[in-house]
Each structure stands twice: as C-alpha cells, then as structure tokens.
Amino acid sequence: MGTTFESWGRHPTVEPSTVVDLAWTQDLNLRGVQAPVLAYGKGRSYGDVCLNAQGTIVSMDRCTRIREFDRERGIITAEAGLSIQELLRVIVPHGWFVPVTPGTKYVTLGGAVANDVHGKNHHRVGTFGCHVTAFTLVRTDGTVMDCSPQHHAEMFAATIGGLGLTGIIATVTLQLIPIASRMIDEESIKSRSLRETIDLTISSDEDWDYTVSWIDVLASGAKLGKGLVLRGNFSAVADGTLRAPWKEPLLKIPLEGPSWLLSKPTIALFNTVWYGKQFASMHRRHIDLEPFFYPLDAVDRWNLLYGKRGMLQYQCVVPLEGGEDAMRRILSTMQGGGISSFLAVLKMFGNVASPGMMSFPRPGLTLTLDMPIGGKRMFDALDRCDAIVHEMGGRIYPAKDARVQGSMFRAMYAQELAAFQPYIDPGMSSSFWRRVTQE
Ligand SMILES: Cc1cc2nc3c(=O)[nH]c(=O)nc-3n(C[C@H](O)[C@H](O)[C@H](O)COP(=O)(O)OP(=O)(O)OC[C@H]3O[C@@H](n4cnc5c(N)ncnc54)[C@H](O)[C@@H]3O)c2cc1C
Numbered sequence: 238m239g240t241t242f243e244s245w246g247r248h249p250t251v252e253p254s255t256v257v258d259l260a261w262t263q264d265l266n267l268r269g270v271q272a273p274v275l276a277y278g279k280g281r282s283y284g285d286v287c288l289n290a291q292g293t294i295v296s297m298d299r300c301t302r303i304r305e306f307d308r309e310r311g312i313i314t315a316e317a318g319l320s321i322q323e324l325l326r327v328i329v330p331h332g333w334f335v336p337v338t339p340g341t342k343y344v345t346l347g348g349a350v351a352n353d354v355h356g357k358n359h360h361r362v363g364t365f366g367c368h369v370t371a372f373t374l375v376r377t378d379g380t381v382m383d384c385s386p387q388h389h390a391e392m393f394a395a396t397i398g399g400l401g402l403t404g405i406i407a408t409v410t411l412q413l414i415p416i417a418s419r420m421i422d423e424e425s426i427k428s429r430s431l432r433e434t435i436d437l438t439i440s441s442d443e444d445w446d447y448t449v450s451w452i453d454v455l456a457s458g459a460k461l462g463k464g465l466v467l468r469g470n471f472s473a474v475a476d477g478t479l480r481a482p483w484k485e486p487l488l489k490i491p492l493e494g495p496s497w498l499l500s501k502p503t504i505a506l507f508n509t510v511w512y513g514k515q516f517a518s519m520h521r522r523h524i525d526l527e528p529f530f531y532p533l534d535a536v537d538r539w540n541l542l543y544g545k546r547g548m549l550q551y552q553c554v555v556p557l558e559g560g561e562d563a564m565r566r567i568l569s570t571m572q573g574g575g576i577s578s579f580l581a582v583l584k585m586f587g588n589v590a591s592p593g594m595m596s597f598p599r600p601g602l603t604l605t606l607d608m609p610i611g612g613k614r615m616f617d618a619l620d621r622c623d624a625i626v627h628e629m630g631g632r633i634y635p636a637k638d639a640r641v642q643g644s645m646f647r648a649m650y651a652q653e654l655a656a657f658q659p660y661i662d663p664g665m666s667s668s669f670w671r672r673v674t675q676e
Pocket residue numbers: 245275276277278279280281282283286287297317318338339340341343344345346347348349351352353354355356357400401402404405406407533636637667
C-alpha cells in the first residue's frame with residue numbers, strides 16, 4: 238500500500254492497491270489476487286498503459302533469468318522481466334543482436350511484446366512481435382498457455398501489442414539476428430524541408446537497415462520539417478569488437494529540473510545547436526551500437542529534466558499517401574498550440590505486417606514528439622492533431638499516450654478492438670484501458 242507508480246512521462250502517477258513483486262515466473266499464480274491485475278516492466282511507456290490505479294501491479298523486475306540460449310541458431314528463451322540491456326550483454330559477445338529495438342535498452346521483453354515495439358529498421362523487418370516465436374502466458378484464472386503461431390495462434394496474435402491485457406507473459410522466445418561487429422556505419426544528412434526529409438527517408442530505406450530523421454520542430458514556412466536524416470548499417474567486418482565492454486551512462490540526473498529548464502527558449506537553443514552542429518550536408522561516422530541505437534540512455538533519468546509536471550509524448554502514424562500534407566498540418570497545429578518539442582522524430586513504417594491484432598504500426602509516416610506538460614491550449618492542439626490523424630486513416634500509439642479521448646481512440650482502432658476484445662483476461666485492466674474504453 239502507498240507505493241506510487243509512474244511511467245516515463247511521469248504523468249499521471251497512480252497508486253495501485255496491491256503490488257506483487259514476483260520472484261520466479263514459475264510461482265506466478267494470480268488466483269486470489271485482487272482484480273484488476275496488470276504487469277509492470279520497467280515503466281518505459283510514457284503514459285498510463287503500464288499503470289493500474291487501485292488495482293494490482295505485478296512487478297516483473299526480478300524475473301530476468303535466461304532459460305535457454307541456442308548460440309548456433311540465435312534463439313533465446315528468457316523470463317519476460319529481462320531487459321534488452323541485460324539481454325545484449327549476453328548475446329552480443331556471441332555475435333547476435335535483438336532483431337528490433339526501441340530507442341532505449343531499458344525495456345523488458347514482456348513490455349516489448351505487449352506494446353509490440355518498433356525500431357529504426359521497421360521498413361525492413363517489422364515489429365518486435367514479428368520475431369517472437371513463442372511465449373508462455375498466465376491468465377488470472379490460473380490457465381497457463383504456451384502460445385506460438387502454431388499453438389493458441391489467436392491468443393498469440395492478441396497478446397502481441399495486446400497492452401498487457403490478455404494475461405501475464407512469463408517467458409518469451411525470440412529469434413535474434415547475427416552481427417559481425419558492434420560498430421555501425423552511419424551517415425547523417427541535412428534536409429532543408431519536409432519534402433526533402435521524406436524523399437531522403439524513402440531513398441535511404443532502399444539501402445540502409447536503420448533509418449530515422451530528427452526534425453527541427455521550430456522551423457516553419459518553407460523550412461517546416463527540416464532536420465537530419467540518419468541512416469546506418471552494422472559493419473560487416475569482424476573487427477573483434479563484439480566483446481568490448483559496455484558503457485555506463487555518462488550522466489545521471491539526480492533531481493527534478495526546474496520548470497524553466499525545458500521551456501520554449503531552452504528548447505529553441507537546443508534545436509539551434511543540434512541542427513547547426515553539422516556544417517557539411519553529409520557526415521559519416523563509424524560508431525558503436527550504443528550511441529547509435531540508444532543516444533538518450535547516455536543520460537540516466539533524463540525524464541526528470543521535465544520537472545514536477547512531467548511530459549507527454551505524442552506519436553501517430555498516417556498513410557504515406559497524403560502523409561506529407563498531414564505532417565505539415567500536425568506540425569503547424571502544434572506550433573499554433575504553443576507546443577515546443579525537444580525531440581521530434583520522423584520515420585517511415587514499411588509493409589511488413591505485424592502478427593499483433595492491436596499493434597500500432599501500419600505502413601506510412603510516423604511522427605513522435607516529446608513535450609513538457611502544458612495547459613488547456615496544448616491539450617486542445619493535441620486533440621486537433623488526433624482529428625487530422627483519424628481523418629487520414631491513421632492512429633496514435635497507446636504506449637506513448639496519457640490523454641487521447643476515449644471516443645477518438647475507439648474510432649481509430651474500431652476494427653482491431655472488435656477482434657481483440659474476446660481475448661482480454663476479465664481479471665486484467667490498466668488505467669489506460671479504463672480511460673479509453675469507459676470515457
Ligand atoms: C527513451 C525512450 C525511447 C523509446 N523508443 C521507442 C521506440 O523507438 N519504439 C517503440 O515502439 N517504443 C519506444 N519507447 C516505448 C517503450 O519501448 C515501450 O513503452 C515499452 O513497451 C516499455 O517496456 P517496459 O518493459 O518498460 O514496459 P512497461 O512500460 O512497464 O509496460 C508496457 C506494457 O507492457 C505490459 N507488460 C509489461 N510486462 C509484461 C508482462 N510480463 N506480461 C504482460 N504484459 C506486460 C504492461 O502491462 C504495459 O501494458 C521508448 C521509450 C523511451 C523511454
């Protein structure tokens with residue numbers, strides 16, 4: 238009692254009524270546990286998808302054991318509380334890497350399945366769920382289900398991207414990808430407009446496994462959408478780096494920042510320095526996988542810089558057709574709503590379909606923005622952005638959300654919800670789920 242739980246955005250913070258600190262996934266028995274129940278990984282979701290006000294939270298933090306690792310074929314089975322950080326320390330020295338990784342390595346396998354996370358290589362290999370070959374699911378009535386594309390195939394599909402609502406994932410089996418080196422050959426190219434950013438993304442996706450663009454959200458008019466297009470491939474040269482030591486974060490943020498720290502002027506200054514730091518139109522680097530995949534992890538607890546009120550992240554996807562215009566309207570709506578963003582990322586999702594029923598990614602352009610929590614003007618602007626996204630046939634990402642209106646969410650996911658609902662465990666729920674289905 239009295240334990241506060243928060244997600245990465247630190248909004249909202251809620252108190253569950255009970256916390257189960259699970260030690261062994263074999264001990265997982267949810268009969269008699271006060272409903273509704275929800276698993277909590279590392280809380281790296283931004284909103285309330287990992288929160289359960291007045292319910293039971295099952296913390297997966299101690300369930301980090303590797304059950305099996307086939308070093309020849311790159312197939313690993315581990316408890317769902319194992320983080321990507323912990324996994325990499327085991328697999329990279331043997332020449333394997335995770336097939337899909339989000340922009341932080343502090344996420345658990347269970348969290349990666351439940352949100353069916355995507356990475357910079359979505360255009361090549363799809364989502365995390367595309368590489369999960371099996372998992373074990375424990376339901377609140379005590380049923381244990383070994384799920385795979387062959388066994389309990391529908392429950393398998395419902396759980397991938399199922400927001401933790403179909404049961405607790407105890408173990409995950411994952412097919413890894415081979416690497417010869419830890420090093421990445423990276424190119425960073427300046428783009429002068431949204432059109433150029435999108436064109437460069439499309440052409441880069443042909444030859445590069447990993448692509449992403451950082452957008453200068455303060456640029457407007459003809460320069461709207463300008464930024465840096467980053468692309469990279471693992472080096473194919475076996476250079477002996479696989480056993481190199483891992484680095485600890487360079488800096489740890491010990492306290493909440495003051496409210497002015499990430500306000501409009503400081504964000505403007507950051508954007509000017511960030512986009513101005515590259516003078517040449519193209520820059521090449523040969524860099525380690527950590528700064529390439531996880532630049533933000535270099536600063537531990539950087540979310541505290543947003544201060545007491547916390548932050549929101551907005552992520553949407555819209556189809557490519559009409560996508561440029563939609564992005565222009567969304568960026569302009571945000572600027573009109575006084576929203577300034579420290580981090581804005583544009584990426585193209587490819588055509589590899591996810592096995593997940595409720596998975597967020599679909600082919601098209603996805604835009605992600607962080608913002609300090611503001612007042613009504615900001616929330617109204619985000620509602621207008623939702624309307625643009627919905628009008629285009631797009632949707633927002635539940636893993637990042639703390640504010641979408643229930644009716645809008647249900648409209649965006651109408652078809653998926655109808656297919657998904659029968660698989661929800663009646664003893665499970667989340668603060669997010671109650672917000673979007675009951676309001
Ligand atoms: C800096 C940063 C960068 C990010 N970049 C990306 C990105 O590039 N792409 C992307 O897709 N996401 C990204 N994210 C979001 C993050 O990857 C997801 O929110 C991820 O799901 C968080 O994992 P977690 O282990 O912290 O899970 P939590 O946030 O704790 O939980 C997420 C969901 O998973 C469920 N869950 C957790 N464990 C289990 C389990 N064992 N069984 C059943 N359900 C479970 C929870 O109930 C909840 O619904 C980023 C987040 C941060 C902070």
